[in-house]
Amino acid sequence: MATTSGNKTLTITKPACLIDGSDRAFRHLVNGLLPFAARLLSVRDGFGSLIGLTGVQYSLLRSISHLSQAGEVTVNQLGDHLHLSGPFVTIETNKLKELGLIEKKAHPEDKRKMRLTMTGPGSKLLGELLPVQQQINDVLFDGITRSEFKVLCSVVDRLVENGDRAALDLEHLKARRQKS
CATH class of the missing domain: 1.20.5 (Single alpha-helices involved in coiled-coils or other helix-helix interfaces)
Known part of the structure; x- marks a missing residue:
């Protein structure tokens, strides 16, 4: 049975998300997050298109660059970081490898793992995009x-x-x- 407050049916019952017994603020939040998420995807896709990649490929390349600053990057780490499946990351990173933007090598201690590293051309491509990325992200936030x-x-x-x-x-x- 649905929970109601007065004459209104609530779409959430978590007290932290109800203000004065109403879910109006919650619905406002969700209705704002949906178009923001769509705009984030559009921006990501736009960044990718500026450097000849899909939005997902751009995200993978940027994340490999970012994560490698803290150490080695594996397919599974990258998938976890971006909330993507390992098989999908494998397919897309193979495409980045074919483009010469990353290298994939078997991990020396565990041959089942693939280590991902940026190549010079991959780093150069992200460097060329950086001023545009900074400008757009500054507007976004x-x-x-x-x-x-x-x-x-x-x-x-x-x-x-x-x-x-x-x-x-x-x-x-x-x-x-x-x-x-």
């Missing part, structure tokens, strides 16, 4: 204070994890309905 940014960073990982769980729960509910 214009007006956000440092404290707001810190809060956003602290919450986003939990939201992604919760989103994964919610999507799985929804799939189970859909499967149960189809069996009925």
Whole structure:
């Protein structure tokens, strides 16, 4: 049975997401996050197109560059970082390798793992994109204070994890309905 507040049906029952017994702010948040997510994907795709890649390939290349600053990068690490499956990352990084933007080599201690490294041309391509990326990201986050940014960073990982769980729960509910 749906939970209601007064005459209104609530779309969420978590007290932290209800203000004065209403889910209005929650719905406002979701209705704002959806177009923001779409715009983020559009920006990512635009960055990719500027350097002749898909948006996903751009994200993989940028993430390999970023993660390699802290040590070696494997296909599984990259998949975990971007919340993508290992097989998908393998397919897309093979394309980046064919383009000469990364190198893939078997890990010396565990031949099942593939180590990913940037090549000179890959680093050069990202370097050429950097001024445009900075300009667009500055516009994207214009007006956000440092404290707001810190809060956003602290919450986003939990939201992604919760989103994964919610999507799985929804799939189970859909499967149960189809069996009925």
